[in-house]
Amino acid sequence: MRLEIRRRPCHGETMVSLPPPPPDLLEGAALFLDFDGTLVELAETPSAIRVSPGLDGLLERLLRRTEGRLAIVSGRSLADLERHVRCAGIAFSGSHGVELRPADGVPLPVSIPEGLEAMHEAATRFAGSDEGLLVERKPAGIALHYRLAPDLAEQADHFMAALAEAHDMALQRGNMVVELRPQGANKGDALRAFMKEPPFAGARPVFVGDDLTDEHGFEAAAGLAGAGILVGPKRPTAARFRLGTVADVAEWLDKAA
Numbered sequence: 001m002r003l004e005i006r007r008r009p010c011h012g013e014t015m016v017s018l019p020p021p022p023p024d025l026l027e028g029a030a031l032f033l034d035f036d037g038t039l040v041e042l043a044e045t046p047s048a049i050r051v052s053p054g055l056d057g058l059l060e061r062l063l064r065r066t067e068g069r070l071a072i073v074s075g076r077s078l079a080d081l082e083r084h085v086r087c088a089g090i091a092f093s094g095s096h097g098v099e100l101r102p103a104d105g106v107p108l109p110v111s112i113p114e115g116l117e118a119m120h121e122a123a124t125r126f127a128g129s130d131e132g133l134l135v136e137r138k139p140a141g142i143a144l145h146y147r148l149a150p151d152l153a154e155q156a157d158h159f160m161a162a163l164a165e166a167h168d169m170a171l172q173r174g175n176m177v178v179e180l181r182p183q184g185a186n187k188g189d190a191l192r193a194f195m196k197e198p199p200f201a202g203a204r205p206v207f208v209g210d211d212l213t214d215e216h217g218f219e220a221a222a223g224l225a226g227a228g229i230l231v232g233p234k235r236p237t238a239a240r241f242r243l244g245t246v247a248d249v250a251e252w253l254d255k256a257a
Contacts, residue, residue: 018230018234018240018241021227021243021252023256024256025227025241025256026065026066026206029069029203030069030071030195030199030203030204032207033073034207034209034214035074035081035084035085036076036175036210037175037211037232038209038210040055040246046076051084052250055085056085058253058254058257059087062256063089065257067199070089071093071190071194072092072093073092073190073209074093075096075143075174075177075213077138079094079139088105093194095110095139096172096181096185096186097185097187098182100190100193111140113141113167116141120137120142123142123144123163126144130149132146132147132152133145133148133152140181140182143179143180144156144177144178144179145176160180168183169181169182172186172213174212174213175212186216187220204226204227205226206221206228206229207220207229208228208229209228209231214230218230228240228241230242231243231244231245231248
């Protein structure tokens with residue numbers, strides 16, 4: 001049985017049909033972009049994504065358009081993101097807000113949770129029961145992917161929930177993935193951290209993302225007089241605008257740039 005993660009709309013969330021973002025939304029804005037499902041199509045495994053050869057050029061144009069106020073905020077680790085994005089001058093956040101690298105290219109220190117190695121070993125043993133399960137080790141967390149084994153979604157969720165409780169970690173559910181991350185770190189925290197520093201400070205944040213993990217970013221943007229853009233099907237969300245597909249995102253960004 002596939003696990004369906006249902007969310008009740010929180011304060012500020014809506015299920016109504018959302019309009020596409022206007023072309024001038026980036027005027028005076030700071031732009032925060034998710035990666036998987038937003039800039040690249042989702043794939044069966046994290047390593048199987050296909051990055052458009054024009055992505056770096058588009059990001060360079062957006063960097064100029066926003067006067068340097070551009071960040072990629074992803075669940076991937078910084079090291080993984082750097083293998084796919086080669087545009088200097090962009091700020092990055094990896095591992096759902098745990099890792100931060102300002103535009104100057106110097107990453108901020110990451111606090112490693114106690115017991116991370118034991119968590120990784122336990123997740124690896126669990127994943128050994130089915131070749132469709134994939135464990136991803138991150139600098140401060142563990143992700144269990146089940147896109148290739150959707151029938152094991154419920155078991156994977158229950159296992160990771162128990163592991164999170166045992167090690168006092170936060171449980172982050174995503175698109176066919178369950179992840180353990182340190183308490184108090186999410187994409188909204190990353191946005192707020194960047195918005196305190198130049199060149200982001202004083203701008204209006206716009207956050208673009210597709211997954212449940214991006215709701216933290218939408219809420220943080222709204223709290224700073226900005227807006228979120230949901231990518232994908234209609235669902236309860238704190239975003240104000242919506243784009244249907246990754247291709248729609250690329251088209252809108254191209255026009256906005």
